[in-house]
Amino acid sequence: MNFEQLVKKAIEIRVKYSKLERKKFGKEWSKEHVAQGLVGDVGDLMKLVMAKEGIRKIDDVDKKLAHELSDCLWAILVLANEYKVDLESSFLQTMDELEKKIDSEI
Numbered sequence: 001m002n003f004e005q006l007v008k009k010a011i012e013i014r015v016k017y018s019k020l021e022r023k024k025f026g027k028e029w030s031k032e033h034v035a036q037g038l039v040g041d042v043g044d045l046m047k048l049v050m051a052k053e054g055i056r057k058i059d060d061v062d063k064k065l066a067h068e069l070s071d072c073l074w075a076i077l078v079l080a081n082e083y084k085v086d087l088e089s090s091f092l093q094t095m096d097e098l099e100k101k102i103d104s105e106i
Helices: 003-025 031-052 061-082 087-105
Strands: none
Touching: 003 061, 003 087, 031 061, 061 087
16 A cells, blocks of 8 residues: 555545544544544553553553554544645655755764
8 A cells, every 4th residue: 555545545534533523422523633632642652662662561562552553643644634734745855854964964
């Protein structure tokens, strides 16, 4: 699956979540709510990282870590779409900038 297909899948799932949110709560999550969900997911991710590093005990940590990383990626893809950020181009540009900065310092 290429990047464009990942974005398309993330948006498809967001549309389904919107329907579920309207059914359950009478309204869908705003962009801010999605970002708040991402913050929660990052907190969950940190607990799993701690477990991987041996300072927390979590069963099935590898499976849960993969799931949480995927949740975080989903939220980032959705937010980029909502805010009209060409994430693929931006990512590549940012990596080029970081590479030049690092190369100039090593």
